[in-house]
Amino acid sequence: MPENRFRMAVEAPDDHVRMIRVAGNLDRAAAAGLLRLIDAQVRLHRSGHRRLTHLLVDLEAVHSFEPGGLQVLRHARHSTAGHGVGLHMAGCSGRLHLLPLRARQVLGEFSTFPTVEIALTELTGVPRSSDSGDLPAPRRSPEQRPATGARRGPGDLLSSGRGPHDPAGRAPLTEELM
Numbered sequence: 001m002p003e004n005r006f007r008m009a010v011e012a013p014d015d016h017v018r019m020i021r022v023a024g025n026l027d028r029a030a031a032a033g034l035l036r037l038i039d040a041q042v043r044l045h046r047s048g049h050r051r052l053t054h055l056l057v058d059l060e061a062v063h064s065f066e067p068g069g070l071q072v073l074r075h076a077r078h079s080t081a082g083h084g085v086g087l088h089m090a091g092c093s094g095r096l097h098l099l100p101l102r103a104r105q106v107l108g109e110f111s112t113f114p115t116v117e118i119a120l121t122e123l124t125g126v127p128r129s130s131d132s133g134d135l136p137a138p139r140r141s142p143e144q145r146p147a148t149g150a151r152r153g154p155g156d157l158l159s160s161g162r163g164p165h166d167p168a169g170r171a172p173l174t175e176e177l178m
Contacts, residue, residue: 006030008037014124016053019116023061031072038076042083052085054123058116060091067102077110086111090119 006024013019018041022034038055045052057073080087089107093114096104113119121127 006033008034010037010041013120014126016051017056017120017123018050018052018054019056019058019120021058021061023063025064025066026059026062026069027064027066028068028072031069035072035076038087039079042080042085045085046083054086054088055080056088056090056113056116056119056123058091059089060116062092065092065099065103067100067106070103070106074106074109086123088113088119088123090114090116 006026006029007022009021011019011021020034020037020041022030024030026034034057038057041050041052041055044050077087088111090113092099092107093112096107099107113122
């Protein structure tokens with residue numbers, strides 16, 4: 001039985017990228033804590049204590065998504081963009097089709113990646129080792145997409161056709177913050 005407690009940890013895989021690994025149930029209360037942590041990272045950037053170009057949220061260990069929790073994260077997207085920091089989500093493509101429609105719609109507003117390894121390669125330009133095989137390319141946020149009249153359907157979201165990514169070999173949560 002998965003643990004219900006929500007946990008977060010911040011990692012620095014690159015000088016200009018911070019990754020926030022999250023685990024547990026992502027409900028409104030947990031998302032509010034995540035929003036505060038994202039805001040703290042942006043404040044460190046804004047004050048000159050940290051150079052930050054990208055914040056990556058790893059959702060692979062989240063086992064329950066409540067639409068209200070994802071709604072709260074919309075605020076993070078606006079606050080990071082206002083300070084020149086990209087906010088990206090990774091790690092839920094293999095189970096995206098299992099999420100409630102509203103959760104898929106909210107995730108569709110973010111720049112998303114199938115795995116953390118692919119996200120870090122794309123964001124830093126440094127190839128990372130991965131056993132992920134042939135996965136789809138990252139999906140860009142609406143602000144990064146070219147303007148077209150085409151409508152997107154649920155199948156256009158990051159569905160790789162594979163099961164959940166095997167987290168074997170992934171570093172454990174290091175700095176437990178909650």
